[in-house]
Amino acid sequence: MSLSPPLLQVTGLRKAFGGVHAVDGVDFALEPGELLALIGPNGAGKSTTFNMVGGQLRPDAGRIRLAGVDIAGLPPRAIWRQGVGRTFQIAETFASLTVLENVQMALLSADRRLFSFWPRAQHHRRDDALALLAQVGMAAQAPRPCSTLAYGDVKRVELAMALAHAPRLLLMDEPTAGMGPAERLALMALTQQLARERAMGVLFTEHSMDVVFAHADRVMVLARGRLLAEGSPQAIRDNTRVQEVYLGSGSMFGQAAAAGSPA
Template structure:
């Protein structure tokens, strides 16, 4: 049974159709990669699922509930989490306080200024940090962390509302090869442990081939292919629109090879 069902989704800016009637589904316990060249409509699709952009047409169902027309905060409360291409944390706060701020928001107490964040659900925040391998750095300021560790903290923050669906926009952007592998292996394990679904955009094809259960490919706002990554490796249309003449998935992977650690597939 599908957790997320997107049907006939469309969005235009002026006379340009950024997303043109796309359809796809995503099941719990699955990682789905959304790929395509620049301008394909990936970010616009993400922003419509998240409620940051209103859809012009179509439907986005989460467990049968319509998301189109809802505000981002309402969608977040329905169990949709998100991480961003550039990690968003409060640099002046400690690692654990960043997670506690997210837990305050879950409890609708973010603007209770008389209550110190350090007093709120510290144990729960520490547990979330333990899940992403950051428990030992809980009391360090975020400003002191390496970028890969900041991305782990952002992932813990995204887990604060116990999401059924997690949206990850270019999760490994700006990361070294080992950091990319570590973060996606961690994400895969969280999917297995929590039974949630992940929709992610990604330019690094080594990450897609190593960790995505399926992928969908957009070009000029339209869905041109979907299936298991290895099945689409030699798809002529995908090769053409994603890499252009003379380029292949294999050449792209060779340029950024990381030899990812094997991870069991999600059933």
């Protein structure tokens, strides 16, 4: 048995807004190379939990340890410097720049040269940027402006940008929002592959159950700020408490699992 700490260890996490306990004593862990889905009904506390891990919100109590180092309460930039990357529900790229230049800008930031006038983004670590684009299947699109891309391709560029500083932990907020079924499954299959290759943990929120059941290694379900259930996708799909609290019945779980299963 390994004596090293989990990549991410969250204990006793709490956050209240006025008299409302949005997150109330949440504990979980994430290992390198693992995909952990964070799901729950509206108001469950998943966004609050996610944003505390990313530094957008400061916890009222609890610890968030990254490889044993407590990062709770640090600002997002400091957490990013600790090796935490992030993608957003609405993809954030520079529409007027080319695909290649977007990744070069991310590399400039990783190298702490974002505000330098020289070298310009188009000259900075071109080969490394192309290698990152190749990993996400976008190398052939390198010269195109991001404004001309289909939305699914923009999400792949955003993923390449998030990988530019070689994060140990990747936070993905609704990564497949706005995408069709085939696109979203392909994006998460790619994310799973990269997580394994890089030994990078991935924590993601997601409303599409086909994505969750097809690609998460474990699923964590929140309800009213507390952990309702945690386990494998199969265990969560079969959990009667989850069915009752999250969806009211198991029918959607069964449909999603079938949609996410290989033919």
